[in-house]
Amino acid sequence: MDHILVAKNVSKTYGDHKALSNISLEIPENCIYGLLGPNGAGKTTFIRIINQITYPDTGTVLFNGKPLSPEHIALIGYLPEERGLYKSMRVGDQALYLAQLKGLSRSEAKKRLKYWFDKLEIGDWWGKKIQELSKGMAQKIQFIVTILHEPKLLIFDEPFSGFDPINANIIKDEILQLKEKGTSIIFSTHRMESVEELCEYIALIHKSEKILDGKLSDIKKSYKNNIFNVGVEVSEESGSFLDTIQERYQVLTSNFDAQERQLDISVQLADNETSVILSELSQMAKINRFEETIPSANDIFIQTVNNRDNDR
Amino acid sequence: MTGKLGLIIKREYLAKVRNKSFIIMTILSPILIVGMIVLIAYLTKVNDSEKRVVAVLNESDFFHEEFGSTDHLSFVKFRDLTLEKAKDSTSSMGLYGLLHIPENEVLEQASNQSYLYTKDNPNTQITQQLEGIFQRKLRQERLGDLGVSSEQFSSIEKPFELNLSTFEGEKSVKGITEIKAFIGGGFGYAIMMFIIIYGTFVMRSVIEEKTSRIIEVIISSVKPFQLMLGKIIGTSLAGMTQFVIWLISASLLLFVVVLVSGIDLSALMTEVQSTPGAMNGMSQFSQSLDNETILYAREILNIPWVLLIVSFLLYFVLGYFIYSSIYAAIGAAVDNETDTQQFVFPVILPLMLAIYVGFFSVFSNPHGPIAVGFSLFPLTSPIVMLMRLPAGIGEGGVPLWQLLTSIALLIGTFLGIVYLAAKIYRVGILMYGKRPTYRELVRWLRY
Structure with missing residues (x-):
């Protein structure tokens, strides 16, 4: 170029x-x-x-x-x-x-x-x-x-x-x-x-x-850290579903909307775990959303500048 | 590149000339100056025309005819009064003073014992005038003792004026040295005013570009030095325009005055060229007057005008460039005009010094060591050298080497100062926020 x-x-x-x-x-x-x-x-x-x-x-x-x-x-x-x-x-x-x-x-x-x-x-x-x-x-x-x-x-x-x-x-x-x-x-x-x-x-x-x-x-x-946002519609009790997930993966946050039976979680995955978790989730519930969080330019800016200052 | 410089010059010129205050100043200044001259002349006249009255108590046998009125002084004679009474009357009548000549048969003693009583310290002019009267009387008396009659004395007393001439045989007149100094002083003063006024314009224009933040837009297209140069040249052209307008309007005014007052200008011009001998037909009085006018006119024509005007332009341009580039640097260093004071004062100082040295030292001795020194020193030479130049170059005037040295020094300084000022300017125009110290300005030179 x-x-x-x-x-x-x-x-x-x-x-x-x-x-x-x-x-x-x-x-x-x-x-x-x-x-x-x-x-x-x-x-x-x-x-x-x-x-x-x-x-x-x-x-x-x-x-x-x-x-x-x-x-x-x-x-x-x-x-x-x-x-x-x-x-x-x-x-x-x-x-x-x-x-x-x-x-x-x-x-x-x-x-x-x-x-x-x-x-x-x-x-x-x-x-x-x-x-x-x-x-x-x-x-x-x-x-x-x-x-x-x-x-x-x-x-x-x-x-x-x-x-x-x-x-x-x-x-x-x-x-x-x-x-x-x-x-x-x-x-x-x-x-x-x-x-x-x-x-x-x-x-x-x-x-x-x-x-x-x-x-x-x-x-x-390069600033991605394998955190995924997942939204599922659960039929059974949300507690047991969340427990099952938490046993196997590192869940960072979770939020349950009882009326809509909508559960939103963000989860930290290891490399190459995406296909595994996807297949597991699809067996247990209906997946509305599954996306990787990509850092904003703002996050990168602040993170890089702060890291640089802390290194000194 | 020259095209850009031309654009900048044009913009700076138009921005200045279209400015309302410029137009007003151009019209108003001559009116103000003429008004000031008229006012000063009037006040001087009022001051001088006061006539003073002195009472004379004359108890001697002399001085019966001598106390006659003059333009500034008249006398009141007191008779048969004691000195004390006379003093009282003098002050109660509001007279200027009392001259007491005591009773004495000998003139010399009577004179020696005479007193002038005044309220405050007496005016020197009046004292001299009175002393003159005594002196003349005493001289007449002493000459009388030697056998000179009073008629003979009167014929001796005729005033006498020395004829003046140069070595080349041209007739000269009194006061021409003063006239030359005055003309030189005028040129020097004009240069000083011009430098200060237009230097300030340059400085303001730089500050305006800084505060309006257009400066960075412009110097991404042209070099800062080009901008500074264009600004200085454009502003000076605006100044020249003003100068030419004043010159034309002054000539017009003079023309009108000549027309109104009925002076026959063409007659004056032809008389200047003809020889004095050609005017035998005229009356004695008018001939002597015209002779003198012609001599003055010739002397004024003899002033090396071409040299003066050429060097005025040269010294003006160089002096103006030196000072206005300093002004530009000052404008670049600060954010607003109130911050300029501390920097402007040291700049004006040499100009003021030049004017004072010029008026006090050069007028009395145009080629003395101080005059020579200041006319060589580049920051004062534009003013002081012009004050010396009406005397011409060479013998009796400014030695050629001094003129050349002065110009060479001026050009060298011009290059040096413009170089330094451009450096400060280049850094300063992009600095916002704080007023720099002198130490910082020096550091900018190394950026």
């Missing part, structure tokens, strides 16, 4: 503060890559290095296989977490200015802006000043400006902050469409539910070090 971005042993120190130590990442093309980590972990520093706002002390970053250089700036779009617009400048002038700074010609920028303003239904904002707009409205404009020059790599740092749920959804759909069109996307956030929804790959940075990275589904698999 081709990689849009490869970082090799990147380190960065500010005075006495180590912002990144020996980070190596490979970001595949045409995917959404989640860059996760607690506040102050070094995510922003890493993103700034990709944008050539700062430079690494050691290590290299390859963009499309070539060392990062100024001509790549036009191929990258960046929506920073700390973002804003000139308050007293008109929306249209401002969007044109920022688009031209990314290398678009004035006429091309105007054409594309018109398309996007119509698409997001904000065409009548063109002549307004930013100070007349709400925060969410300004965010929409920032989003458009970020993607307008059709970069190969988009970097979103907390893109949904400041949006109401409806607009957040519109932006999420736009991000997914961009990915469909072949754009690679780095997505930095604390909101784990959007990581689950969007990211195929993640990297977890903690205290300037990378502590986890890979395909999200693979990571989840």
Whole structure:
């Protein structure tokens, strides 16, 4: 697989503060890559290095296989977490200015802006000043400006902050469409539910070090612990059924709904026990549900960070 | 890359020029300045036009005709009063003072025993004027003893003015040194004001980009140095625009004043070019007046204007770049304008020093050691050198080596300071939250 971005042993120190130590990442093309980590972990520093706002002390970053250089700036779009617009400048002038700074010609920028303003239904904002707009409205404009020059790599740092749920959804759909069109996307956030929804790959940075990275589904698999949720409809007395199960397996929790005669249990299994328990259960009761619990990205995040802190 | 710089310059320029306060300042400043000059002139006139009255109690046989009124001083003669009574009347009448000349047959002794009584310490001007009267009388008396008649004395007493000329034989006039210093001072002052006003604009603009959080969006497209440079250039162009508007409106105003007051400007211009000898037909009085006007006009035309304007531009551009890049660094280091005070003060200090040194030291001795030193030191040279330059380059003026050294030092400092300021700027624009100390600023230089 081709990689849009490869970082090799990147380190960065500010005075006495180590912002990144020996980070190596490979970001595949045409995917959404989640860059996760607690506040102050070094995510922003890493993103700034990709944008050539700062430079690494050691290590290299390859963009499309070539060392990062100024001509790549036009191929990258960046929506920073700390973002804003000139308050007293008109929306249209401002969007044109920022688009031209990314290398678009004035006429091309105007054409594309018109398309996007119509698409997001904000065409009548063109002549307004930013100070007349709400925060969410300004965010929409920032989003458009970020993607307008059709970069190969988009970097979103907390893109949904400041949006109401409806607009957040519109932006999420736009991000997914961009990915469909072949754009690679780095997505930095604390909101784990959007990581689950969007990211195929993640990297977890903690205290300037990378502590986890890979395909999200693979990571989840490796974090599975063979706990299964089972729901059965029992005919006889639930107590005896539960006793039989508990004799043979390690039941973690159980809950019985007497009216519906519905018993829910979660059970810890050893490897390769699934087929055995399934056949046993099917003889004793009607199985409604049998599923393996898969850890959420949130669980993985908290667990990994805590483990790391406890190890020290 | 230059295209991006151009875009930034354009945006900064338009943002400044379209700003309401800029438009208001551009219109209002000349009105304020003219108003201030008129007010100062009026107040000075009011202050000077106060006429003082001095009572004279003359018990001697002398000084019967000598106490005549002048512009600032007039006299009231007291007769047949005792000194005490005269003092009382003087203060009750609210007069300025009492001059008492005691009874004595010898002029010298009468003079020596005379007193001026006043309420407070007497005004030096009045004392000098009175002393002049005594002096003249005494001189006349002594010369009379040597056989000089009073008519002869009067003819001797005619005022005399020395003719002034340069070595090249051009006629010179008094006060031209002051005029030159004044013109140089004007240029120096203009540079200082410009640096402070537009440096502050640059600083505010940097702070605005930080507080509105647009900065990171922009520097993901352009280098921080380009942004800083574009900002400084764009703002200076806005300043130039303001300057040109003022220059044009001042010329228009002058033109209107000339029209209204009926001065024949073209006549003045031709007279300046013609020789004084061509005006024999004119009356004695007007000829002498016009001669002087012509001499002044010629001296003013003789000031090396081209040199002055070229060096004004050069020193202005370099000085402005040095200071405004420091201002940009300060803006980048802080989060809001109230935090700038502690950093701005040390920046303004050399500018103020330059102005004071200029007004006190350069005016009295344009080529003395202090003037030379400050016109070489790069943080003060843009102001002090311009104050010296109206005297020209070379003999009698600024030695060429000093001018060149000063410019070379300025360029070197410019490069060094812009380099350091850009480093602080680059780090500072992405730092939020706390006001850095000087120690931290130094550390940023190594990031």
